[in-house]
């Protein structure tokens with residue numbers, strides 16, 4: 163049985179759909195990963211073969227003012243999951259982020275490139291990666307710019323704003339790969355089925371800026387919204403973000419035979435699906 167922790171989240175929902183075989187999902191309040199007692203109780207009772215952790219404190223700006231909670235959920239919580247999964251002989255799959263990098267490399271990041279988080283969120287997720295290693299049978303999957311039908315995300319924000327305004331300013335100087343949670347869940351399934359361990363990068367292929375992504379959302383939705391450029395500096399968010407943090411996913415292709423589709427194809431499918 164595969165235990166999905168954080169099953170009510172955006173990725174968690176799609177993991178529940180995509181993972182083959184017996185899958186069980188848990189989330190708050192039935193498990194609190196900041197409590198070792200809670201984690202151990204659930205893991206010992208359910209005796210999974212694999213634990214997939216999709217639970218996290220994902221409010222990147224919120225983490226800046228709640229660093230203790232960020233570290234508890236994204237760092238310490240993963241240590242508890244690693245220890246508990248190890249106790250029952252289960253593999254731990256930990257989902258991580260491009261925000262462990264500083265974005266200064268200038269080309270797609272490889273799995274063994276040196277991390278350098280710029281934010282509390284990035285630091286806490288890096289602590290989670292390190293703590294996942296308390297279970298020698300671990301798989302760490304870094305991803306980025308997620309959207310899916312079961313969570314708040316950039317696509318939904320843009321579509322909502324398009325209903326309120328006919329002109330928007332969106333960031334031009336952050337580059338990444340928008341990634342559909344369904345494609346990420348498929349990548350995780352393939353990695354698990356191929357019994358991969360260690361660190362892997364998984365994101366839809368190709369890359370763009372947030373401004374390009376917004377343009378594609380409007381174009382594919384038949385909306386004509388005037389898009390203006392905005393810089394990261396002008397936006398002035400509490401958490402610093404990497405400017406260029408695309409992930410090289412060739413290890414995923416080589417070891418699990420999975421190449422995520424281009425981001426724009428994924429976006430088209432998502433938009434079709436959300437319309438119902």
Ligand SMILES: NC(=O)c1ccc[n+]([C@@H]2O[C@H](COP(=O)([O-])OP(=O)(O)OC[C@H]3O[C@@H](n4cnc5c(N)ncnc54)[C@H](OP(=O)(O)O)[C@@H]3O)[C@@H](O)[C@H]2O)c1
Nearest residue numbers: 168170171172173194195217218220257259305306307308
């Ligand atoms: N979203 C992105 O763009 C992005 C990018 C890169 C990587 N990631 C990573 O991908 C993973 C999934 O992200 P997501 O966007 O799907 O997250 P999400 O929608 O925010 O879901 C996270 C889930 O974890 C639960 N949770 C929070 N604290 C918990 C705790 N102490 N114990 C148990 N469950 C807890 C949340 O419950 P509540 O809602 O009740 O708090 C929620 O159901 C995370 O590891 C995230 O860091 C996300």
